[in-house]
Amino acid sequence: MSFVTAENIFQSYGKRPILERVNVNVDEGEFISIVGASGCGKSTFLRLLLAQERPTRGEIRVAGAPPAVEPGLDRGVVFQKYSVFSHMTVRENIVAGECFRTRFGWFTGTERAAARKRADDTLARIGLDHVADQYPATLSGGMQQRLAIGQALTAKPRILLLDEPFGALDPGTRLSMHDFLTELRAETGMTVFMVTHDLEEGFKLGDRVLVFDKPRWDPTDPNAYGATITYDFDARDGGIPYQRIQEETHVLRPT
Amino acid sequence: MRLINRQPGVVLKTALIALPFLLAFVAYWIGSEIRLAANPSDKLLPAPSTIFETAERLFTQPDRRSDRILLWHDTAASLMRLVLGVGIASALATIFGLLIGLLPHVRATLAGFVAVLSMIPPLAVLPILFIVFGLGELSKVVLIIVGILPFLIRDLSQRVLEIPRETIAKAETLGASSLVIALRVALPQLLPRLIQAIRLSLGPAWLFLIAAEAIASEVGLGYRIFLVRRFLAMDVILTYVIWITLLAVLMDLALRWLSRRLFPWTEAGL
Numbered sequence: 001m002s003f004v005t006a007e008n009i010f011q012s013y014g015k016r017p018i019l020e021r022v023n024v025n026v027d028e029g030e031f032i033s034i035v036g037a038s039g040c041g042k043s044t045f046l047r048l049l050l051a052q053e054r055p056t057r058g059e060i061r062v063a064g065a066p067p068a069v070e071p072g073l074d075r076g077v078v079f080q081k082y083s084v085f086s087h088m089t090v091r092e093n094i095v096a097g098e099c100f101r102t103r104f105g106w107f108t109g110t111e112r113a114a115a116r117k118r119a120d121d122t123l124a125r126i127g128l129d130h131v132a133d134q135y136p137a138t139l140s141g142g143m144q145q146r147l148a149i150g151q152a153l154t155a156k157p158r159i160l161l162l163d164e165p166f167g168a169l170d171p172g173t174r175l176s177m178h179d180f181l182t183e184l185r186a187e188t189g190m191t192v193f194m195v196t197h198d199l200e201e202g203f204k205l206g207d208r209v210l211v212f213d214k215p216r217w218d219p220t221d222p223n224a225y226g227a228t229i230t231y232d233f234d235a236r237d238g239g240i241p242y243q244r245i246q247e248e249t250h251v252l253r254p255t
Numbered sequence: 256m257r258l259i260n261r262q263p264g265v266v267l268k269t270a271l272i273a274l275p276f277l278l279a280f281v282a283y284w285i286g287s288e289i290r291l292a293a294n295p296s297d298k299l300l301p302a303p304s305t306i307f308e309t310a311e312r313l314f315t316q317p318d319r320r321s322d323r324i325l326l327w328h329d330t331a332a333s334l335m336r337l338v339l340g341v342g343i344a345s346a347l348a349t350i351f352g353l354l355i356g357l358l359p360h361v362r363a364t365l366a367g368f369v370a371v372l373s374m375i376p377p378l379a380v381l382p383i384l385f386i387v388f389g390l391g392e393l394s395k396v397v398l399i400i401v402g403i404l405p406f407l408i409r410d411l412s413q414r415v416l417e418i419p420r421e422t423i424a425k426a427e428t429l430g431a432s433s434l435v436i437a438l439r440v441a442l443p444q445l446l447p448r449l450i451q452a453i454r455l456s457l458g459p460a461w462l463f464l465i466a467a468e469a470i471a472s473e474v475g476l477g478y479r480i481f482l483v484r485r486f487l488a489m490d491v492i493l494t495y496v497i498w499i500t501l502l503a504v505l506m507d508l509a510l511r512w513l514s515r516r517l518f519p520w521t522e523a524g525l
Contacts, residue, residue, distance in 0.1 A: 052424055071427035082419035085426075087443040087520050096439070101430030105439040135520035148425075155429045 003028035003191055004049070004159060009058035010226070011044055017226035018044045022058070024210065024229060031185060031192045033206030033235070035199055040212040040227040042195045046163050049193055050075055062158060073101060076157030080164045083148035084136045090147055091132040094119035097154025119154075126150040126180070142173035146180060153188065162194040166201065174198075178205060202235075209233040301490040309490035310497075325479065326498070333464060333476040334502070336392060340399025341460050345453055347400070348407030352445065353437050355408065356415020366412065373405030378466055385471060395467040395475075402463040403456040410455075414448040415441050447518040454510050461503060 002025035009022035019041045026032055036042045047053045048060055051068035059067045062074060071077070084093050095115045099107045107115050123129040126146050128139075136144050145165055152160060166174045182205065185192060196202045202209050211231035218224040263271055280303070287300040301309075313326045354361045355369070381398055388394035418441060426440045468477030476499055483491045514521070 050424065050428070052420075071424055073428065073430040075428050077424060077428045079421040079425070082421035083425050085422065085440060087518070096426075097429055100426060100435055100439065102435075103432075105431060105435035137520060152425075152428065157428065 002026055003030075004060070004062050006045075006048075006060045007058050009045075009048065009055045009060065011041070011048060011053070011055050012226065016223050019048075019055075019228065020226035021228050024232070026191065026193075026208075028063075028191055029189045031205060031207045032194070033202030033209045034193060034195045034212060035197070035202045035209060036212030036227065038197075040214065042212050043163055045212065046161055046193060046195050049159070050077055050161050073155055074158045075161060076152035076155055076159070077161045078145065078148045078152055078163070078165045080167045083165075084144055084151060086136050089133050089135055090128055090139070091116060091119050091123065093136065093147055093151050094122050094154055097151045101155075122150055122154060126184075140173070141169050142177055145169065145177060149181070149184065153184065153190075157190075159191040159193065162192065164195055164197060167197060174201070181205060203233075206235050209235045298487045298489055301493070306490045306493050310494040313491065313494055325474075326495075328474055329476045329479050329495075330498070330502070332474045333468065336395045336467075336475070337399065337460055337464050340396045340464070341403065341453060341457070343396070344400045344404045344407055344456075344460075345449060348404060348411050348452070349442070349445065349449055351408045352411025352415055353441055355412035356418075357433065357437055357441055362412070369405055369408050369412075373409060377402035377463060381467065381470065390471045395464065395472070398463045398467045399460050403459050406456055406459070407452050410452045411445060411449060414445055414452075418444050447514055447521045450510050450514040454507055457503060457506055457510075461499065465499075 004024075004026040006022055006024045009019055010017070011019040022045065034042045034045065044053070048055050050071050051060075052071055054067070054069065061067055065074075068074070077083070085096060088096060095107065095112075096105075098115050098118070099105055099112075106112075120129060120132065123132050126149070128143060128147055128150070131139060131143065136147060139147065149160075149162075149165070166177050169177060178201065194202070194205065209231075210229050211233070212227045213230040214225055214227045215230055216225040283300065284303055287302050290297045290300050291302060313324075315324070317323055318325045351365070351369075355365050356362070377398060380401065384394045384397050384401070388397050422440060422444075423436060426436050431439065464475075465477030465480070468475035469481040472478040476495055480492050480495050
């Protein structure tokens with residue numbers, strides 16, 4: 001039984017189909033990169049995984065649980081921007097990962113002290129302990145994303161969803177973020193879905209690379225058909241150019 | 256060099272800031288001189304020196320009949336009404352802004368209603384307020400509330416809606432309930448914008464305050480202005496106008512300072 005199953009997902013906004021017939025099974029601990037051209041439903045698929053939207057047809061199940069109706073503790077998420085709380089200090093942002101699930105979203109007394117202590121440990125691990133009392137706006141883009149990932153992991157989600165998390169970073173920072181993410185993953189063994197524009201990044205980090213594209217194309221009406229997973233690559237043994245097509249998909253095989 | 260790229264230096268900038276104030280003063284002075292030269296007992300444009308003397312008298316000498324310095328009493332009464340009105344309106348607007356901004360059901364119910372309410376000219380309902388709430392303090396405070404509340408609610412609910420979807424989704428994935436999202440995410444993000452909105456609505460608040468005081472009151476800055484109008488006491492009126500302006504400017508500066516002080520994160524990026 002696979003950990004995450006997407007079964008026959010269709011998603012359309014109004015009359016416009018975005019995704020059609022998306023089927024995928026993911027094992028626990030896999031790192032899935034999702035790539036594809038702009039407007040091919042990558043981010044839509046991630047929002048469906050997040051349960052921020054519900055599919056028009058089909059079901060997404062995590063660990064056999066019934067399909068989620070709204071985002072919750074089992075899914076962590078990091079977006080390209082706005083993934084940290086700008087009105088909280090770096091330390092409070094990490095503490096939020098634990099205290100937001102309480103009734104009023106606050107820790108008090110010893111609980112608070114303990115959470116702050118744990119937050120400091122987390123910050124030391126992700127290399128942000130020297131800015132614990134600063135606000136996120138004073139941090140560089142890379143540090144903000146590291147904080148966002150650290151915060152998401154503090155809540156101990158079952159799957160981590162990343163929507164172009166490094167899209168706004170410069171190439172050098174992006175490389176160090178890759179190392180950071182690889183390390184974290186080795187520690188936690190978490191199931192990760194990452195949407196990216198960068199093919200190289202997708203193959204470097206991912207165990208599997210899902211390519212979203214439109215298998216059918218109407219030249220007089222580009223929006224007539226939705227996108228689906230056209231290739232499903234195994235990228236474990238070194239990424240480009242060693243990838244193999246893993247599954248039999250319903251579209252053309254590359255020649 | 257293009258005009259849009261030309262920056263004034265520090266000295267020139269200071270001079271430019273002062274220039275319109277100076278020009279207005281000089282224009283008044285000349286007008287006053289011309290009228291006083293034609294008729295020394297003219298009351299319409301009293302000389303700046305006369306206004307200054309009147310101001311000194313108003314600020315320091317008690318009224319002969321009541322033995323109180325009326326200007327301070329007027330100021331206290333007016334500020335009390337203003338602070339109460341603006342304060343209550345802000346509190347209500349924050350609550351409704353959060354509810355409308357966060358909860359689709361409340362938004363569907365109230366957004367249109369508030370939009371229509373905000374089109375009612377508040378001064379048109381002033382007689383109703385006097386009838387319902389009497390001629391005391393209550394009706395004046397209520398007029399200020401009625402006057403600025405719809406704007407504040409619309410502005411703040413819009414600001415709540417502008418909080419990025421990503422931020423809300425992130426809070427959801429951390430297990431936050433609607434209440435926690437309102438208290439720990441939306442409210443803190445809203446407060447700096449609330450102060451901005453209050454700064455913008457201070458002008459209308461003063462307008463409604465003075466309108467209410469002018470019509471039915473026994474004390475207050477607006478009351479005094481409309482009282483001495485009967486004697487054409489322009490020196491008193493101008494003193495009060497300058498005093499009100501000064502108070503309004505000080506409030507604006509204080510709110511700006513407060514916003515910077517309380518919400519360092521809003522400007523931390525720059």
